[in-house]
Structures are given as C-alpha cells and as structure tokens.
Amino acid sequence: MSEQSRQREDICRIAKSMFDRGLTCGASGNISVRLSDGSLLMTPTGSSMGFLDPARISHLDRDLQLLSGDPPTKEIPLHTAFYDTRHGTGAVVHLHSSHSVALSMLPDIDPNDMLPALTPYAIMRLGKVQRLPFILPGDPAMGDAVRGxxxxxxxxxxxxxGPVVAGKDLWAATYAIEELEETAKLALLTHGAGAMGLSTAQIAAVVERFDIDW
Incomplete structure (x- = not known):
C-alpha cells in the first residue's frame, strides 16, 4: 500500500473512531496530514468525520491547489499555520469536543496555560495549551493567531x-488531542473542588524526564 493510500485509510479510521465516541459531531472537525513529498491530505469541507470515503479525501499540492478528491475544509489557514511555524509537524487534528470547548469559556482560566496540571500525561503529550480568542470559523485570522x-x-x-493539535504524525496528534479532551473533562469535574494537581516540583520533574518544550 502506498503512503498516500495508507494515510487516507488512517484518516478515515481515526475520524470515525472520534465521531463514534462523541469527540466531534455532525459535520464538525477536520484532519490533515503532510505527505513525504510536501503535499497535504485534508478532510473535505462539509463532511462528517463518521462517514468519510478515503477516495474523496482532499489532496493538495505544496501551493494548496486541489489535486484530487473533494474541496478541502475551510480551515486550511489554521492547519497550514502549524505546518509553517512548528518544526516537525506531520499532522493536525481539530475537534469540537465538548469538555475542551466548555473549559475555554470559563472566566478564570489562564489563556497562556489553560489546562491545569492534573496528570503527567497531559504535560508529556501537550506541553502548555494556549487558549486563543473567539474567531469566526474559516476566518484566516485563525491562522494568523497560530502564527503569532x-x-x-x-x-x-x-x-x-474547539481544540487544535499538531503532532509529528497522525497518531501522535490523535493521542494528544484525546489527552487534551480528557484533561479538560477532569478539570471541569474538579473545578472549584480544591483538587490536588501536580506541584511545581512534580511538573518540573516531568518536563525534565521527558524533555518537554515547556
């Protein structure tokens, strides 16, 4: 199986798993993967992640011109901002997962570090998570905010x-965004309850042990 065929299959398989588990619904959410030749595979605009067809995944060249498949997600500026600015990015996943969205609306979270340090795995897979301001869906300003x-x-x-995560490959991005959603869920469950998260020393130990960009 060619690289492109395998990635098309993986995009559809992972997207369906996320849809079936309620991590995104309706026609929301999108995924992209950078191939070894620099071209991109993206989920099509207006498509449901639960019912993707590998043959209809959008294939874009380096100049973002459509080579095959259906027209791509309107969130192209959001995805390309990560590819252009974060070294080693091989895939980007964007969801409308409920707990992450709910946490983003709370008035007392730190926008520069919105996830409380409740587990070591959130630190290991995500580092610090930035909350960006509300921007209209599809607006190029989303990409500008990421580039900033x-x-x-x-x-x-x-x-x-909703959350957007870049990873070295599709599986890494998937595991990271699922960790983000689970940590957001924990944060909401324990919000205002005086939960004991990781201490400053414990966070530092995780960062040092796993060489996290913190």
Missing part, C-alpha cells in the same frame, strides 16, 4: 469553538 505563537505551542483551543 511562532511555533511555541503544539496545542491550542479556539475559545467557544
């Missing part, structure tokens, strides 16, 4: 919209 981070964050949450 200059590659310092692999994960952001668009306020009132």
């Amino acid at each position: 981070l200059a590659g310092r964050r692999s994960a952001v949450v668009l306020a009132n919209h």
Whole structure:
C-alpha cells in the first residue's frame, strides 16, 4: 500500500473512531496530514468525520491547489499555520469536543496555560495549551493567531469553538488531542473542588524526564 493510500485509510479510521465516541459531531472537525513529498491530505469541507470515503479525501499540492478528491475544509489557514511555524509537524487534528470547548469559556482560566496540571500525561503529550480568542470559523485570522505563537505551542483551543493539535504524525496528534479532551473533562469535574494537581516540583520533574518544550 502506498503512503498516500495508507494515510487516507488512517484518516478515515481515526475520524470515525472520534465521531463514534462523541469527540466531534455532525459535520464538525477536520484532519490533515503532510505527505513525504510536501503535499497535504485534508478532510473535505462539509463532511462528517463518521462517514468519510478515503477516495474523496482532499489532496493538495505544496501551493494548496486541489489535486484530487473533494474541496478541502475551510480551515486550511489554521492547519497550514502549524505546518509553517512548528518544526516537525506531520499532522493536525481539530475537534469540537465538548469538555475542551466548555473549559475555554470559563472566566478564570489562564489563556497562556489553560489546562491545569492534573496528570503527567497531559504535560508529556501537550506541553502548555494556549487558549486563543473567539474567531469566526474559516476566518484566516485563525491562522494568523497560530502564527503569532511562532511555533511555541503544539496545542491550542479556539475559545467557544474547539481544540487544535499538531503532532509529528497522525497518531501522535490523535493521542494528544484525546489527552487534551480528557484533561479538560477532569478539570471541569474538579473545578472549584480544591483538587490536588501536580506541584511545581512534580511538573518540573516531568518536563525534565521527558524533555518537554515547556
């Protein structure tokens, strides 16, 4: 199986798993993968992640011209901002997962580090998560906001919209965005309850042991 065929199959398989588990619904969410030749595969605009057809995944060249498949997601500027600014990005996943969106709306979270340090795995897979302000869906300003981070964050949450995570490959991005959603769920479950998260020393130990960009 060619690289492109395998990636098309993986995009559809992972997207369906996320849809079936309620991590995104309707025609929301999108995924992209950078191939070894620099071209991109992207989920098509207006498509449901639960019912993707590998043959209809959008294939774009380096100049973002459509080579095959259906027209791509309107969130192209959001995806390409990560590819252009964060070294080693091989895939980007964007969801409308409920707990992450809910956490983004709370008034007392730190926009520069919106996930509380509740587990070591959130730190290991995500580093610090940036909350970006509300921007209209599809607006190129989304990409501008990510570019403004200059590659310092692999994960952001668009306020009132949803999380976006870049990873070295599709599986890494998938595991990271699922960790983000689970940590957001824990944060909401324990919000205001005086939960004991990781201490400053424990966070530092995780960062040092696993060489995290913190």
